[in-house]
Amino acid sequence: MEQISNKNIDVVVAGGGAAGFFAAIHAKMERPDLSVLILEKSKELLAKVAISGGGRCNVTHHCFEPKELITRYPRGGRELLGPFHRFQPSDTIEWFESRGVKLKTEEDGRMFPVSDDSGDIIRALRAEAEALGVKIQLQCGVMGAEQKDEGYVLTLTDNRQLFCRALILATGGNRASGGWAIAEQLGHHIIQPVPSLFSFHVQDPVFNELAGVSVDPVAVSIPEMNAMQLGAMLVTHKGLSGPAILKLSAWQARELAERQDQVKIEINWVPSVAHPLEELQRMRKKFGARPVLKSKLFELPRRLWEKLCIRSGIENDIQWARLTVTQEEALFKSITAMDCQMRGKTLNKEEFVTCGGVDLKEVNMKKFQSRLHETLFFAGEVLNIDGVTGGFNFQAAWTGGFLAGSAAVEGL
């Protein structure tokens, strides 16, 4: 790491995260003769890569069809279609494998380094940047940018100034980062940032003592938003999490924020059972003498079944044959459309991202280039792009970094 001695740099990348590194590397690859400098506000490079995927780094997803890939982005999917034709997961795999980091695919399509060590990803990126001669300055944030003389005068955290001919903003999705303030200073609009990928706080007696229980699949919906997601769901100490909940939180992130995360949710515990009511009636006819509470159905966890029965007013020894119509209806509702109240959120510790950021209408997505300034580029979470969990957020950072970096040096 070196002190900036030269006050004129060709390309400055603000942010030493996944997107910033990829952008700097590809700028320098395209034009080794130009100076490329990463300015990183914190003490650490690639900090999120280090902690990502529980320290394993879910680097991309095993999905090679751009049309399919874009369906995993609640924001920015449509705009990413073209970019994914230029740089997509197969390119990510090749990029890392050709630099000695072999990747593996898990059953659900998530891809990780074979070593399960995010350090491998970091070492590959740092080695490549170093070999190419990308300069890096730590603890040096970009706090302001003014367009001047076919470039930008940057104000740095220590109040020094620096001139660059092209600027790539890759400051991530943190409101405090200062990246959005710079984009605004240069005339861009920021779609209001709100969290995405979170668990739901839900208090309902059904979930008491069920923490750790997982059901796959369930269908969770938010009726007032006409939204539904299918997948595994995990009961936690505070409420609900797991893929179905995270997907719902991502797709409804903005509407949930508008309602302060106070909505009614509905759970169908048996979405893959074709005729659950007939199944209940069959039990009544065939096993009338059995206590309902003790004869769980639909492969639901036993404790969950008992709680659903109790919720439906069915106590210990009530037998199937003695179930009243009201109780049967209540049980059917609890199983297929159990409603409960969401009362807040917890960010998913495995991965969370920001919904919102630089408005894509003002960005030429072929080059991740500002439509307002020819020499201003964006990459990564600073943009109004976010995906569901599974490696999609890093893929957006690699793709954006590649395109922004390659384009930033054109014409310099």
Ligand SMILES: Cc1cc2nc3c(=O)[nH]c(=O)nc-3n(C[C@H](O)[C@H](O)[C@H](O)COP(=O)(O)OP(=O)(O)OC[C@H]3O[C@@H](n4cnc5c(N)ncnc54)[C@H](O)[C@@H]3O)c2cc1C
């Ligand atoms: C706990 C956690 C786990 C995750 N796991 C995964 C995963 O496994 N797979 C996946 O696909 N996604 C994962 N994500 C999401 C993923 O980490 C982000 O989408 C991705 O890091 C975005 O990259 P970025 O480069 O745009 O931003 P960041 O990684 O946030 O990098 C931005 C950098 O810019 C710096 N910076 C900010 N402001 C300034 C400034 N003014 N000047 C200079 N520097 C500045 C920051 O310090 C930071 O280093 C995870 C997120 C979290 C929080």
